[in-house]
Amino acid sequence: MLAQRKVLIKISGEELAGGGDDQFDDCFIDRIVSEICEVKELGYQVSLVVGGGNFWRGRDAKPDMDRVKADQIGMLATVMNAIYIAEAFREKGTDTVIMTPIIVGTVTEQFNKENAKKYLERGMIVIFAGGTGHPFFSTDTIAAIRAAELSCDAVLYAKPVDGVYDSDPKNNAKARKLFALKYGDIITNRLKVVDVTAASICEEQKIKGIIFKLTEPRSIITAATGTDDEIYKIGTIIS
Secondary structure, X not given: OOOOOEEEEEEOHHHHOOOOOOOOOHXXXXXXXXXXXXXXXXXXXXXXXXXXXXXXXXXXXXXXXXXXXXXXXXXXXXXHHHHHHHHHHHHOOOOEEEEEOOOOOOXXXXXXXXXXXXXXHOOOEEEEOOOOOOOOOOHHHHHHHHHHHOOOOEEEEEEOOOOEEOOOOOOOOOOOEEOEEOHHHXXXXXXXXXXXXXXXXXXXXXXXXXXXXXXXXXXXXHHHHOOHHXXXXXXXXXX
């Protein structure tokens, strides 16, 4: 294993609820945080992008709302989630810093590439929240942007399913899992795997993408440190 490999983990807000009705499932979050700490202890630099879907789903939550305002609420939802996750890391003795593209008083630090790199080199977990600071961009996109800025080796997209299928496995019992995929396939066929903008950035910067099932025990560790064959068991590799 190469020392100081860099991974960025994208976790949707809905996943923090653990499938329940509350905003947060503390037992589930404790497991996620423990696995991320283990990855860090293995010598990896780890950063996170957290979504806000457990609080707000943009215009899906209020279809007639102005898109800009809906996206701004979503950005603030990601900040709340970042604070909650940061506290879970603190309880385990792991230092974190929350960085946002917008100024949020004394709550977060405004993003600066060089500072983010220094924090990672010190062994801190860097949590990126607030999206890009602009509407019309998904958290998939900011994950790809931050991964490119920090020269990450991979973006790990935590999902509720164990990879990419040729059709919806919920509706088709014969859906076939795709163990490997090209970013070009996502872009050309408009596959709803990751945001097309995110796919374009990762393809251009040659950043590996891994779609994996977060609820699988030790899935974060496998996605970050496993061999291709090990990753195929819990997800799909995009290159």
